[in-house]
Amino acid sequence: MLVSSVGDFYDVLAADYHLIFPDWDASMTAQARALDGVVRARLGPGPHRVLDCSCGIGTQAIGLARAGHRVVGGDLSPAAVARAAAEAAARGAVLPVTVADMRELPYRAAVFDAVVCADNSLPHLLTTADVRTALAGMRRVLRDGGLLLLTVRDYDEVRAARPTSTPPQVSTTARGRAVTFQLWHWHDDGERYDLEHFQLVPATGGGWEVRVRRTAYWALTRAEVSDAVADSGFSEVSWHDPEASGFYQPLLTARRV
Template identity: 90%
Template structure:
């Protein structure tokens, strides 16, 4: 059976770049920030890296351009196919695989760094699923290898419990597209259902409305730090956007 998360990203894959005002510019900026974090902790590199939630390649392509040997995997076949096509169009080598982050199909100690970015880990709604994913990421890291997770700032979000996000505007061949989200919080105050809206210019001059739905677990820094440490990682550290240059808080840890 197809999972709801896979269905969400399969449906979004063709339009994912519209989340950003300029996708290529964002790819470059995100790679610069993540590359800086990795090299600051592991040394000059380059490194063998797995992006286990690669989507359409937003981080993986940029990191490959920065010189790393990057492999991408993702739950969504549509997203993986687009990542491969976008990489090839930019003359970037990016092997990709369809894989659930809870069942990574790679040998033990295959990578120097594992990346799980763009708030992907919080799609796992139970502690058991999160522990399974983190254990798999640890397994494919070499001793002393680096785990890199990026998530929303859920410490603030859990306190405020917002019900929507501000609109983001990007440009298409037909004109401007608008992206925003509506959030529906569960009674536990930790999880929420998300409706992802995109208003895209239609051929007749009107608007085409595209809606996709998924769910998240709003993990605080303490909750995620504890889960990472309990999964066999050490040196758990947080890097805030003001210092790292990445648009979300970044957690790093080493395979102990």
Template identity: 90%
Template sequence: MTSSVREFYDALAADYHLIFPDWDTSMTAQARALDGIVRARLGAGPHRVLDCSCGIGTQAIGLARAGHRVVGSDLSPAAVARAAAEAAARDAVLPVTVADMRELPYRDAVFDAVVCADNSLPHLLTADDIRTALAGMRRVLRDGGLLLLTVRDYDEIRAARPTSTPPQVSTTAPGRAVTFQLWHWHDDGERYDLEHFQLVPAKDGGWEVRVRRTAYWALTRGELSDAVADSGFSEVGWHEPETTGFYQPVLTARGT
């Protein structure tokens, strides 16, 4: 993960909610799904949860409002600042820290669950960086604690190699906003550069076009499962959106 990833999310932080038709509704639904997974495996709780890629708080705020003791960290100072403000506006307790997921600034074995959602881990483009991040998540997780990773379904994506995503329309006070992505695949067939487009209403009645760029590694389930197992986790399993209610596949694993 390079500074370009931080710059991507710093630039996107003010507009990140436009990815969703209704951010608060999505926040509630995602928290319900993740909370169900956590309580089913760890008991009723509440539990101490680290969201190590919290962004503007999409999962962390919902989990805090569900009663868990949540701490959020993220590479982007702008995203972390917005997460704190959005949590306060919703009467949620969410301590936040600016931190790279490869260098988590927390004590060993302090969390019951670690969440890394919204396809964040695949920003790491090398096996060494993936291992470093997962080892750090294992270190801060107590024995028997729960890891939750959510990523795109890259098994299907790597086979199809799409070059764009469908447009997503959200409603804002000035009018509708449109978000879509263009993907540019590397020659290795595994990594791709992403152009993130947002069209937002301009004051003159036209459109303002905002473009941000970043990169991903399209890790297959087998590759990610192996990396998680090699990092000190056990009981690695995958859960589909149809069963969890979460919009991406969810990997869970136990700290051994």
């Protein structure tokens, strides 16, 4: 199976990314409420300087900006950050954006109070060296005592079960319902997998248009993520389950020391 680069994957997905959610604006609001609560509980009332280093089309960054934080969005997909800026402006939010790989963050040292890396973005990095490079960069741009917020898919059970697909998700478009699901193709190491991202959208004149994008992930367990974060110079590494945080994925928080 031909797997595109991560940047290419999100470039072609950018226009349709919101269809992953039944209601993107409602999801944006709920996710920002959860992350904002964590940030203010640990850093004080703010507002705070926040970098979303894998902002995509702005799902977390726009909501955090609307909550009053001074947010910068970075992502390696030019199409995604362009849409993030446009969607933020349409909602009255200020969101400066930068095309940036999380392994080469182009920001000054110690400039942010918090760094967000959400939506299972870190596991796109397929080697230990790349994961450590990205985390070191996040630490560099945080001030002393700054907060890292990292969310990933709950891979602990996934690694054992090795599922080959995800349940379909249905959202509504102006022309009718759209369906999103994934097929997973596991590597022999049992840790990494190639992903086929399918979207069925209503076609002009009836029927379905099928859109397929391909990328790869590393199914990092919580222990592996925790170790990498701690080894990168963070302290107070802790996990927060969705029931406690309100965020839809497991959330790791850690402090820069």
